[in-house]
Amino acid sequence: MDTERSLASRIVFSAALIIVLALVPIALADKGGAPNGGKGGGSGGTPTLGGTTLSLISNTVKLNPNWPSSCLSEDDYDQRVFSGSLSGSYSTSYQTCGLNTDGFTAGGIGLESDVYVVGQLSDLSITAPNGGVHHAVLMGQTTTKGVTTSHYAVCYVPLYFVSNDTGTNPLPGGSWQITLSGELSSANWTTRAQMTDVVFQQNYCPPSHQNLAP
Numbered sequence: 001m002d003t004e005r006s007l008a009s010r011i012v013f014s015a016a017l018i019i020v021l022a023l024v025p026i027a028l029a030d031k032g033g034a035p036n037g038g039k040g041g042g043s044g045g046t047p048t049l050g051g052t053t054l055s056l057i058s059n060t061v062k063l064n065p066n067w068p069s070s071c072l073s074e075d076d077y078d079q080r081v082f083s084g085s086l087s088g089s090y091s092t093s094y095q096t097c098g099l100n101t102d103g104f105t106a107g108g109i110g111l112e113s114d115v116y117v118v119g120q121l122s123d124l125s126i127t128a129p130n131g132g133v134h135h136a137v138l139m140g141q142t143t144t145k146g147v148t149t150s151h152y153a154v155c156y157v158p159l160y161f162v163s164n165d166t167g168t169n170p171l172p173g174g175s176w177q178i179t180l181s182g183e184l185s186s187a188n189w190t191t192r193a194q195m196t197d198v199v200f201q202q203n204y205c206p207p208s209h210q211n212l213a214p
Helices: 002-031 198-204
Strands: 046-052 055-062 077-096 109-127 133-135 137-144 147-156 159-161 166-168 174-195
Touching (some): 109 198, 159 198
Antiparallel strands (some): 109 133, 109 147, 159 166
16 A cells, blocks of 8 residues: 555655646746847847847848949848837848948938837937938827837938939948937838938928938
8 A cells, every 4th residue: 555655655745746847948948038138039139238139120222233242332221120019129220332441332222210219219310421310200190009119210311402313422431320219119221221312201200300402
Protein backbone atom coordinates (compact mmCIF):
# COMPACT_ATOMS: atom_id res chain seq x y z
CA MET A 1 0.00 0.00 0.00
CA ASP A 2 2.83 2.43 0.89
CA THR A 3 4.50 1.66 -2.41
CA GLU A 4 1.30 2.43 -4.31
CA ARG A 5 0.89 5.75 -2.40
CA SER A 6 4.50 6.72 -3.14
CA LEU A 7 4.11 5.90 -6.82
CA ALA A 8 0.89 7.94 -7.03
CA SER A 9 2.61 10.92 -5.35
CA ARG A 10 5.47 10.79 -7.84
CA ILE A 11 3.04 10.67 -10.76
CA VAL A 12 1.13 13.73 -9.45
CA PHE A 13 4.38 15.65 -8.84
CA SER A 14 5.72 14.82 -12.31
CA ALA A 15 2.48 15.93 -13.96
CA ALA A 16 2.56 19.24 -12.07
CA LEU A 17 6.20 19.80 -13.06
CA ILE A 18 5.40 19.20 -16.74
CA ILE A 19 2.57 21.75 -16.60
CA VAL A 20 4.83 24.40 -14.99
CA LEU A 21 7.59 23.86 -17.56
CA ALA A 22 5.06 24.12 -20.38
CA LEU A 23 3.76 27.45 -19.07
CA VAL A 24 7.18 29.12 -18.67
CA PRO A 25 7.78 29.78 -22.43
CA ILE A 26 4.24 31.15 -22.73
CA ALA A 27 4.84 33.59 -19.88
CA LEU A 28 8.14 34.71 -21.42
CA ALA A 29 6.57 35.11 -24.87
CA ASP A 30 3.82 37.33 -23.46
CA LYS A 31 6.40 39.93 -22.39
CA GLY A 32 7.23 40.78 -26.03
CA GLY A 33 9.00 43.94 -27.22
CA ALA A 34 12.68 44.84 -27.26
CA PRO A 35 14.27 45.28 -23.84
CA ASN A 36 15.57 48.75 -23.00
CA GLY A 37 14.46 50.20 -26.33
CA GLY A 38 16.49 47.84 -28.49
CA LYS A 39 17.08 48.37 -32.18
CA GLY A 40 13.96 48.92 -34.23
CA GLY A 41 13.52 46.98 -37.46
CA GLY A 42 14.23 48.37 -40.90
CA SER A 43 16.44 50.72 -42.83
CA GLY A 44 17.72 53.69 -40.91
CA GLY A 45 15.53 53.21 -37.82
CA THR A 46 17.21 53.81 -34.47
CA PRO A 47 15.59 54.32 -31.05
CA THR A 48 17.68 56.88 -29.18
CA LEU A 49 15.90 57.12 -25.83
CA GLY A 50 13.59 55.06 -23.66
CA GLY A 51 11.77 51.94 -24.83
CA THR A 52 9.73 51.28 -27.97
CA THR A 53 7.97 48.60 -29.98
CA LEU A 54 7.98 50.92 -33.00
CA SER A 55 9.24 49.06 -36.07
CA LEU A 56 9.47 49.40 -39.82
CA ILE A 57 6.56 47.59 -41.48
CA SER A 58 7.21 48.64 -45.09
CA ASN A 59 9.90 50.36 -47.16
CA THR A 60 9.23 51.29 -50.78
CA VAL A 61 12.25 52.44 -52.80
CA LYS A 62 12.29 53.49 -56.46
CA LEU A 63 15.56 54.91 -57.76
CA ASN A 64 16.30 56.81 -60.94
CA PRO A 65 18.45 54.38 -63.00
CA ASN A 66 20.35 57.31 -64.55
CA TRP A 67 22.02 58.22 -61.24
CA PRO A 68 24.05 56.29 -58.65
CA SER A 69 22.10 54.75 -55.76
CA SER A 70 24.39 56.02 -53.00
CA CYS A 71 22.26 59.15 -52.48
CA LEU A 72 18.84 60.52 -53.42
CA SER A 73 18.45 62.69 -56.50
CA GLU A 74 15.95 63.72 -59.19
CA ASP A 75 12.94 61.37 -59.43
CA ASP A 76 14.08 59.06 -56.61
CA TYR A 77 11.55 57.81 -54.07
CA ASP A 78 12.00 56.27 -50.61
CA GLN A 79 9.00 55.81 -48.31
CA ARG A 80 9.13 54.13 -44.90
CA VAL A 81 6.15 53.24 -42.72
CA PHE A 82 6.59 52.52 -39.01
CA SER A 83 4.01 51.28 -36.53
CA GLY A 84 3.90 50.52 -32.81
CA SER A 85 4.20 52.29 -29.48
CA LEU A 86 6.92 54.68 -28.36
CA SER A 87 8.40 55.87 -25.09
CA GLY A 88 11.31 58.16 -25.90
CA SER A 89 12.47 58.93 -29.42
CA TYR A 90 13.13 57.15 -32.70
CA SER A 91 15.07 58.37 -35.73
CA THR A 92 15.51 57.45 -39.37
CA SER A 93 17.77 59.13 -41.93
CA TYR A 94 18.00 59.85 -45.65
CA GLN A 95 21.07 60.73 -47.71
CA THR A 96 20.57 63.37 -50.41
CA CYS A 97 23.07 64.12 -53.17
CA GLY A 98 25.22 67.24 -53.11
CA LEU A 99 27.03 68.87 -56.03
CA ASN A 100 30.34 69.22 -54.18
CA THR A 101 30.45 65.66 -52.86
CA ASP A 102 28.54 63.62 -55.45
CA GLY A 103 28.86 65.66 -58.64
CA PHE A 104 25.13 66.21 -58.90
CA THR A 105 22.33 67.66 -56.74
CA ALA A 106 19.21 66.39 -54.97
CA GLY A 107 17.10 67.85 -57.80
CA GLY A 108 13.48 68.35 -56.77
CA ILE A 109 13.68 65.88 -53.86
CA GLY A 110 12.12 67.01 -50.59
CA LEU A 111 11.48 65.40 -47.20
CA GLU A 112 8.03 64.85 -45.66
CA SER A 113 6.82 63.03 -42.57
CA ASP A 114 3.45 62.60 -40.93
CA VAL A 115 2.19 60.59 -38.00
CA TYR A 116 -1.13 59.55 -36.47
CA VAL A 117 -0.69 59.14 -32.71
CA VAL A 118 -2.56 58.25 -29.56
CA GLY A 119 -0.74 59.74 -26.58
CA GLN A 120 1.52 62.72 -25.97
CA LEU A 121 3.71 63.76 -28.90
CA SER A 122 6.83 65.66 -27.85
CA ASP A 123 8.07 66.39 -31.37
CA LEU A 124 8.31 65.23 -34.96
CA SER A 125 11.16 66.99 -36.71
CA ILE A 126 13.29 67.02 -39.84
CA THR A 127 16.89 68.13 -39.34
CA ALA A 128 18.91 69.25 -42.38
CA PRO A 129 22.62 68.50 -42.87
CA ASN A 130 23.35 72.18 -42.15
CA GLY A 131 21.51 72.02 -38.81
CA GLY A 132 18.25 73.63 -39.85
CA VAL A 133 15.16 72.08 -38.21
CA HIS A 134 11.48 72.02 -39.13
CA HIS A 135 8.99 70.88 -36.48
CA ALA A 136 5.65 69.17 -37.10
CA VAL A 137 2.35 71.01 -37.11
CA LEU A 138 -0.94 69.60 -35.82
CA MET A 139 -3.11 68.91 -38.87
CA GLY A 140 -6.22 67.58 -37.15
CA GLN A 141 -7.75 65.34 -34.48
CA THR A 142 -10.48 62.73 -34.34
CA THR A 143 -12.09 61.09 -31.31
CA THR A 144 -13.68 57.65 -31.49
CA LYS A 145 -15.05 55.82 -28.46
CA GLY A 146 -13.23 58.20 -26.16
CA VAL A 147 -9.83 57.74 -27.87
CA THR A 148 -8.31 60.82 -29.52
CA THR A 149 -6.01 60.36 -32.51
CA SER A 150 -3.86 63.34 -33.54
CA HIS A 151 -2.38 63.88 -36.99
CA TYR A 152 0.90 65.82 -37.33
CA ALA A 153 2.95 66.62 -40.44
CA VAL A 154 6.29 68.24 -41.25
CA CYS A 155 8.04 69.08 -44.55
CA TYR A 156 11.44 70.31 -45.70
CA VAL A 157 11.15 71.03 -49.43
CA PRO A 158 12.87 72.95 -52.25
CA LEU A 159 11.27 75.89 -54.01
CA TYR A 160 8.72 75.10 -56.74
CA PHE A 161 7.00 77.56 -59.08
CA VAL A 162 3.23 77.18 -59.26
CA SER A 163 3.09 78.55 -62.82
CA ASN A 164 5.08 75.68 -64.38
CA ASP A 165 5.58 73.20 -61.50
CA THR A 166 9.37 73.29 -61.78
CA GLY A 167 11.81 73.51 -58.90
CA THR A 168 14.97 75.49 -58.19
CA ASN A 169 17.55 75.62 -55.43
CA PRO A 170 17.78 71.91 -54.48
CA LEU A 171 18.02 70.93 -50.85
CA PRO A 172 21.60 70.53 -49.57
CA GLY A 173 23.28 67.17 -49.91
CA GLY A 174 24.07 65.08 -46.85
CA SER A 175 22.33 63.18 -44.09
CA TRP A 176 18.81 64.23 -43.14
CA GLN A 177 17.46 63.10 -39.79
CA ILE A 178 13.75 62.57 -39.13
CA THR A 179 12.91 62.04 -35.45
CA LEU A 180 9.70 61.13 -33.65
CA SER A 181 9.51 61.51 -29.87
CA GLY A 182 6.90 61.27 -27.14
CA GLU A 183 4.91 58.92 -24.93
CA LEU A 184 2.72 57.22 -27.51
CA SER A 185 0.54 54.17 -26.96
CA SER A 186 0.00 54.02 -30.72
CA ALA A 187 1.85 55.56 -33.65
CA ASN A 188 1.48 55.10 -37.41
CA TRP A 189 4.38 57.03 -38.85
CA THR A 190 5.36 57.68 -42.47
CA THR A 191 8.59 59.27 -43.71
CA ARG A 192 9.27 60.11 -47.35
CA ALA A 193 11.98 61.43 -49.62
CA GLN A 194 10.51 62.20 -53.05
CA MET A 195 9.78 64.84 -55.67
CA THR A 196 7.79 67.40 -53.68
CA ASP A 197 6.14 69.27 -56.53
CA VAL A 198 3.36 71.86 -56.20
CA VAL A 199 0.52 69.36 -55.83
CA PHE A 200 2.44 67.28 -53.28
CA GLN A 201 3.22 70.30 -51.10
CA GLN A 202 -0.35 71.55 -51.23
CA ASN A 203 -1.74 68.13 -50.27
CA TYR A 204 0.75 66.96 -47.66
CA CYS A 205 2.70 69.89 -46.21
CA PRO A 206 1.53 72.37 -43.56
CA PRO A 207 1.06 75.81 -45.17
CA SER A 208 3.96 77.16 -43.11
CA HIS A 209 6.30 74.51 -44.61
CA GLN A 210 5.28 74.88 -48.25
CA ASN A 211 7.93 76.47 -50.45
CA LEU A 212 5.97 77.78 -53.42
CA ALA A 213 6.31 80.82 -55.67
CA PRO A 214 3.89 82.19 -58.32
